[in-house]
Amino acid sequence: MSAAVARWAPPLGFVVVLFAVVEVLSRTGVLPPDIPAPSAVAIALVRELGDGSLTLQLATTLGTWAVAFAIAVALAIVAGLLMGTIPLVYDAFSTLVDLLRPVPSVSMIPLAILFFGLGAEMRIVMIVYAAFWPMLVNTLYGVRSVDPVTLDTARNFGTSGIDTLARVVLPAALPGIATGIRVSASLALAVTVTVELVAGDSGIGHYIAQAEQSSRIAPMYAAIVLSGLTGWLINAGFARLEDRVVFWSPSVRRSAEAG
Amino acid sequence: MRGRRLLGLATIVVLLAAWELAARAGGNVYVPPPSQIAVTFVHEWFSPQFGQEAVPSIWRLLAGFVIATIVGVALGVAIGVSDALYRTLDPVLQVLRALPPTAVIPVGILLLGIGDSMKVAVIVFGAVWPILVNSVDGARSVSSERLDTARNFGFSRLETIVAVTFPSALPQIFAGLRVGLALAFIMIVISEMVGGSNGLGYAILSAQRTFSIPEMYAGIVLLAILGYGLNALFTLLERRVLAWHLGSTAVTR
Amino acid sequence: MTNGAVAARRDRVLEVVDLQKRYGAGTLAIERISLDVCRGEFVSIVGPSGAGKTTLLKTICGLLAPTSGRVLLDDKLVTAPPPEMVLVFQDYARSLFPWLTVTANVAFPLRKKRLGAGEKASLVLEAIDAVGLTAFAGHYPWQLSGGMQQRVAIARAVAFRPEILLLDEPFASVDALTRADLEDLTLRLRAEFGITMLLVTHDIDEAVYLSDRVFVLSPPPSVIVREIAVPLSQPREQERTRSDAAFLALRNEIHRLIGQHPERTPAP
Ligand SMILES: Nc1ncnc2c1ncn2[C@@H]1O[C@H](COP(=O)(O)OP(=O)(O)OP(=O)(O)O)[C@@H](O)[C@H]1O
Ligand SMILES: [Mg+2]
Numbered sequence: 203m204s205a206a207v208a209r210w211a212p213p214l215g216f217v218v219v220l221f222a223v224v225e226v227l228s229r230t231g232v233l234p235p236d237i238p239a240p241s242a243v244a245i246a247l248v249r250e251l252g253d254g255s256l257t258l259q260l261a262t263t264l265g266t267w268a269v270a271f272a273i274a275v276a277l278a279i280v281a282g283l284l285m286g287t288i289p290l291v292y293d294a295f296s297t298l299v300d301l302l303r304p305v306p307s308v309s310m311i312p313l314a315i316l317f318f319g320l321g322a323e324m325r326i327v328m329i330v331y332a333a334f335w336p337m338l339v340n341t342l343y344g345v346r347s348v349d350p351v352t353l354d355t356a357r358n359f360g361t362s363g364i365d366t367l368a369r370v371v372l373p374a375a376l377p378g379i380a381t382g383i384r385v386s387a388s389l390a391l392a393v394t395v396t397v398e399l400v401a402g403d404s405g406i407g408h409y410i411a412q413a414e415q416s417s418r419i420a421p422m423y424a425a426i427v428l429s430g431l432t433g434w435l436i437n438a439g440f441a442r443l444e445d446r447v448v449f450w451s452p453s454v455r456r457s458a459e460a461g
Numbered sequence: 462m463r464g465r466r467l468l469g470l471a472t473i474v475v476l477l478a479a480w481e482l483a484a485r486a487g488g489n490v491y492v493p494p495p496s497q498i499a500v501t502f503v504h505e506w507f508s509p510q511f512g513q514e515a516v517p518s519i520w521r522l523l524a525g526f527v528i529a530t531i532v533g534v535a536l537g538v539a540i541g542v543s544d545a546l547y548r549t550l551d552p553v554l555q556v557l558r559a560l561p562p563t564a565v566i567p568v569g570i571l572l573l574g575i576g577d578s579m580k581v582a583v584i585v586f587g588a589v590w591p592i593l594v595n596s597v598d599g600a601r602s603v604s605s606e607r608l609d610t611a612r613n614f615g616f617s618r619l620e621t622i623v624a625v626t627f628p629s630a631l632p633q634i635f636a637g638l639r640v641g642l643a644l645a646f647i648m649i650v651i652s653e654m655v656g657g658s659n660g661l662g663y664a665i666l667s668a669q670r671t672f673s674i675p676e677m678y679a680g681i682v683l684l685a686i687l688g689y690g691l692n693a694l695f696t697l698l699e700r701r702v703l704a705w706h707l708g709s710t711a712v713t714r
Numbered sequence: 715m716t717n718g719a720v721a722a723r724r725d726r727v728l729e730v731v732d733l734q735k736r737y738g739a740g741t742l743a744i745e746r747i748s749l750d751v752c753r754g755e756f757v758s759i760v761g762p763s764g765a766g767k768t769t770l771l772k773t774i775c776g777l778l779a780p781t782s783g784r785v786l787l788d789d790k791l792v793t794a795p796p797p798e799m800v801l802v803f804q805d806y807a808r809s810l811f812p813w814l815t816v817t818a819n820v821a822f823p824l825r826k827k828r829l830g831a832g833e834k835a836s837l838v839l840e841a842i843d844a845v846g847l848t849a850f851a852g853h854y855p856w857q858l859s860g861g862m863q864q865r866v867a868i869a870r871a872v873a874f875r876p877e878i879l880l881l882d883e884p885f886a887s888v889d890a891l892t893r894a895d896l897e898d899l900t901l902r903l904r905a906e907f908g909i910t911m912l913l914v915t916h917d918i919d920e921a922v923y924l925s926d927r928v929f930v931l932s933p934p935p936s937v938i939v940r941e942i943a944v945p946l947s948q949p950r951e952q953e954r955t956r957s958d959a960a961f962l963a964l965r966n967e968i969h970r971l972i973g974q975h976p977e978r979t980p981a982p
Contacts, residue, residue, distance in 0.1 A: 212549040236571045290468075297469025298476075304692035306646035309662075309684040311654070312669035312677050316491050388559060395561035396647065400654050400666075407564065411655070414567035422571075426564045433559035606808035609777050613795050614823035614874060624825070628813045705813040709856035 238420045247424035256409065256425060260432070263394055263405040266322060270329035271390040275383060277330070278337030282379075285338075286345025287371060303339065307332035308396060315401055325397045325405075333390040337382040344378020345371055377448040384440035391433050406432075493675045498682065501675035506683055515683060518649055518660040521577060522691075525584025526645045533589045533641070534634055537596020541630070542622055547597065558594050562587035562644055563651045575656035580649065587648035588641035595637025599630025632706045635699050642695055646688055661687075725753040727910055728774070728878060733783035735766070735773050743769040745935035746783070751878070756904060756911045758921035761931030762972060767914040768804065770936075771880045774912070775799040787878075797826075800876040804883045806864045810855040816842065816866050817851045823874045841873035844903060861892035865899070872903055879903075881913040885920070894952050897924060901950060918968045922946075923955055928964075930971045939971050 221240040228239040250256035285292045285299075311328060318324035348371055398407025406429050413422035477495050484494035493501075506515065540546045540554075566583050573579035603626050611621040653662030665680035700707065728751040735744040743766035751757045761767050772778045774785050776795040785792040787799065800823075803809040810819055820841055824834045842851055845865040855863050864884055871879055881900070885893045897920060904911050915921050921928050922944055930939045946960055955961055 209548070210552075212545070213552040216549045217553060234572070236568075293465040293468045294472045295469070297466070298472055301473070301689065304643075304689045305685040306643070306650055306688045308647050308650045309665065309681050309688075311650075312665045313681060316669055316674070316677070392561040392563065392647075396563040396651055399563055399566065400651060407561075410564055410567050414571055419571070422567060426560070426568065429564050430556055430560035433561055434556045437555075437559045604808045606803050606805055607811065609772070609801070610803070610809045612777060613775060613799075613801050615795060615797055615826045620825075624822075625811070628811070631813075705854055705856075708854060709812045 236419060238423060242420045243423040243427065246420035247427060250421055250424055251428075256406075256421075256428065259404060259406050259409040259425070260428060263391075263398065263407070263429075264432070266325050266329065266398075266405065267391050267394045270326040270394070271333055271387060273326070274330045274333035274386060274390065275337055278334050278382065278386075279341050279379060281334075282338050282341025282345055283367065283371065283375075286342050286348075286375070287367065299335075299338065303335045307335070307393065311397060311400055314397075320401050320403055325394065325402065328397050329390050329393045332393040333386040336389060337386040340378045340382030340385065341375060342378070344375030344382075347378065348374040377444075380440075380444040380447040384437065384444050387440045388433060388437050391429075391436055395429055490674060493678060497675055498678040502679040502682055505676055505679045514659055514661055514664045514680075515687075517577070518653065518662070519687065521580045521660070522584060522645055522649045525581045525648070526588055526642060528581070529585045529588035529592055529641055529645065530638060532585065533592030533637070534596050537593040537634075537637075538600045538622060538627060538630065540593075541597040541600025542618075542626055547601065551597065554590065554594055554597070558590035562590075562648060566648075566652050566655050569652070570656045575658065579656065580652045580660075583652050584645045584648045588645040591640035591644065592634070592637040595633045595640075596630060599633030599637075600626050602633070603629040632703055635703060639692075639695065639699075642691065646691075650684065726750050727753045727788060728912070729784075729786040729789075730774060731784045731786065733770070733773060733785065734781045735769050735778065736781045737769075742935040744773070745937045747931075747936065747938055748783075749929055749938065749941070751910060751912055753877075754904075754908060754910055755927065756901075756913070756925045757927050757929070758913045758915060758925040759929045759931060760915060760918055760921045760968060760972070761936060762933050763916060764934055765916075765931045766934050766936045767916075767931065768882055771801055771882050771912070771914055775801045775880055777801070797874075798877040799880060800871040800874050800878075801880040801882060802864075802867050802871050802884050804886060806860070806867045806884075806887075807855075810863060810866055810870075812854060812856050815852055815854055816847060816858075816869075819855060819866055820870045820873050823870060827874075837873045837875070841869040844872060844906065845869040845899060859892075861888045861896060864888060864896060868896075868899070868903070872907060872909070875907070876909065878910040878912060881911065883915050884913075886915075886917075893920075898952065900924065905949075918965050918972070919956065922961055922964045922968070923950060923952075928968065930968055942968065 224233070224237070225239045225241060227233045228237060228242075247256070285295055307328070310331060314324045314328045314331075318327055394405065395407040395410075398405035398409075399411050400407075402408035402411075406425050410422055410425045410429075413419075413425060480492075481494045481496060484492045540550055562583075565586055569579040569583040569586075573582055600622075607625050607629060608621060611625045616624065649660070650662035653660035654666045657663035661680060661684050665677050665684070668674075668677035668680055730747060730749045733744060733747045734742075736742045747770060749757075749759075759767060759770065769778065773780050774792070776785070776792045776799070779793075787796055792799075811822065814822065817838060821834060821838045824837060827834070829837070839848075842848055845868055847862060847865055847869065850858060850862065855866055858866070868884070884900075885896050888896065900911065900913075901924065903909060911924075913921070913924060925944050928942045928944060930942065931937070932939050942964065944964060946955055946958060946964075
């Protein structure tokens, strides 16, 4: 109990003091009207969540995110296993991956609009594309870290290809996959909000853009705060999952991210 | 080694050739053949248009990234070496880092308009968190033997931070910089799409809106080349600066 | 006792008085330790693993504050790391800087000395030469073997020209041959640069071989069980000294004090 207090008191205290200062500066007119008082943002957040307008957008965003993220993870794991276990596939595609991975994914947005219009389909395609790369790279990293001796041993015992994949490769690749899932989950959310902002007709990103255009300042900040908390929850949740999967090697997360 | 390289290049050539043939046969205006995109690319970007659209994007990107680097590393190391600061600010940083960064672009437009300062500001905001968080982690993971060594030889706290903590944290800082660079790219493209009158993000989106299809592709290709090129430059810099780290980890592995 | 040691005894350079060290509100690492070291002397502290040896050295050189008691250097109270004392850490891999070459690592502490560039360069060259690493001056620590890395750490300490060198199990993680090499190197440096040595180890033979005096520590929370003079002739030589009957008698006595047989000397 007291450990929790010791842990959360300083950051909470900091946030309270910061908000109090902004509150005063905003109410006394020192800050421009475009920076509202935190209390106004909090009220807007509660109101918009309560009357459903923001709740609905959050649900839309999370729905799009979940579908696209699941597709990206599935595609990338399959691609990663293929590339990681079959040398010919790896040699054929690794150059292409190296070429495409550093390309800023959001530059594809106009292309996606061209093919899929402004609806949910376009958004999902964009998110899948963006989230695919870190997932693929981390899966590959995991698969390729499988000890060749273990593979040979499995082969010696006459284990079939599928069996080897399921019993040797997948478990060894799990830490990389878990890292990929965490990194892609956060990236997928960021891209979801981004496409909604640029070319959406719904979702939190769209809500933020609309609020800005109609000068509904406090609701705009409320939506940004909400998207931040959502991102934090998603990241914390997947980090916890990752810690559980890679409990034997806490350094995996660091090295995989650096690579 | 060489054969593998060739196979990788062959894949790309085959894919491009297939695209070329399909585009010529299909006649879909949305899918011009690569040859036409290449011609348009030369025509579009080997022209004054490069100065009007690409150069502003590049300098905004670099300015934002450099500012984010300076701010992120300085603040990050400062937070990392102070337990009190770390305990107070780390949870706040975790939330800010998880905020989808493009969500603040409307705030930038509201406060700063749609000019350069807005774009540089939102790039800084987008890129700074991973740099900051990694600098914090890097500064915190310096071994106590290294710190004790410096203290033993009479180094002051500030001297120790400069001579020991900062270099020790460099590998992690670079990991953060790489993520920051990718985010800087997202921020420049989106901020130009949402609130721009020039720049590459603006150019490709308006090409799409006016159905100048080959021009749109040419713009995407230029962005791709920039993304790839800056990333390659970054890797080169990283290899130079972190040669000692790469060497030492290769040995222990 | 040799004449040298008797003369040195009058010239006390370091004095530890009733030192106690508790980590925070938790572990009592050192119950109560008093000892002294004379100028030019080679003193060893032997104790089992976890006896608080590292804690003791860190407290002596001012990196840790004692819970109670005092450390006096030339009769002055030590409150912060004084330039007269340098500690060579147990774990060389962590105390060397992997981003600096051997030369730069050795030159590192000289940034704090107000000397001309030429003087600094010659201190560095001399120290690297003294540990026999001149051919590797441009290498990085991680390109060197463990024994060579520990030599770099020792050279770095020697270049700083401390009055007292504190050595924390400096040879614990190298092979036996390298270990004998480094032991003799330490004796040579002591003779060549006139540095007082305070060594901490759990290797009883090493302590007897190197020292003029040995302090034996109890298991934690530690106290000093016995102070033992080592009246073996100088200079020491690995084979001759170690087969000396007096040497064997001393080591057996210390083994009995620690309550362990030679084979059961705890691993690092
Ligand atoms: N920073 C610390 N905080 C709390 N307790 C510590 C700390 N460092 C050491 N201790 C404790 O103090 C005791 C003595 O540790 P110390 O490292 O000084 O022993 P040592 O004799 O050097 O051991 P070794 O032979 O393994 O090097 C141990 O019980 C250890 O757990
Ligand atoms: Mg120790």
